[in-house]
Amino acid sequence: MGHAVLAADERRTPMRLVPWLPDDLLRRLDDVVTVYGEAMNYRAELLEVRRGYIATHVRRPGFRAVATLTAEGALAGFGYGYRSAAGQWWHDQVRGALPKPARGTWLTDCFEVVELHVHPQAQGHGIGAHQLRTLLGMAAGATTLLSTPEADEQRSRAWRLYRRFGYVDVLRDFHFPGDERAFAVLGRTLPLPHPQAAPAAGAGPTTDPQPRRS
Secondary structure (H helix, E strand, O other): OOOOOOOHHHHHEEEEEEEOHHHHHHHHHHHHHHHHHHHHOOOOHHHHHHHHHHHHHOOOOOEEEEEEEOOOOOOEEEEEEEEEEOHHHHHHHHHHHHHHHHHHOOOOOOOEEEEEEEOOOOOOOHHHHHHHHHHHHHHOEEEEEEEOOOOOOOOOOHHHHHHOOOEEEEEEEEEOOOOOOOOEEEEOOOOOHHHOOOOOOOOOOOOOOOOOOO
């Protein structure tokens, strides 16, 4: 059985990034929710709601996912997304807040990065950047969007990561129903530049090229 609480020795061991199939994510759903909760500092009741959402997200068209595992199999981070489409809650919230020209620019052929998280004990080692680059490399679409809590761009690891990857402001200080936090919606075009021209991400984990049971 996997786990998501990293022991001290696990934080120092080499990690590997693996593409995940929908069933891989569902099999590690407890660990995924644990990492999500630790990274986002959400209340327990919100995490239970999120668990249900994640279980349905894996069946959406264009679903892609990655996970970072320690040598012992602990989940250090994960990310996933899918094709953004009308009728999806997040898509409809963002669409309703955008002026018409921006809707066409950003939402016509869009891959939504739904979740991208690294366990706090594993942050600062290039894992988030490696996950994001790999996930976007697997994605289909002309643009990609994501939402992230508003924060000091210079102090927030997440914001620094997104800016390095060329994400620009699409919406700022936006409130999703049911969440008291202010969010930014950020976007960029796809595909990413060739890896040699992409932003440096540090050593990061090694990558397994094919989806696998992990």
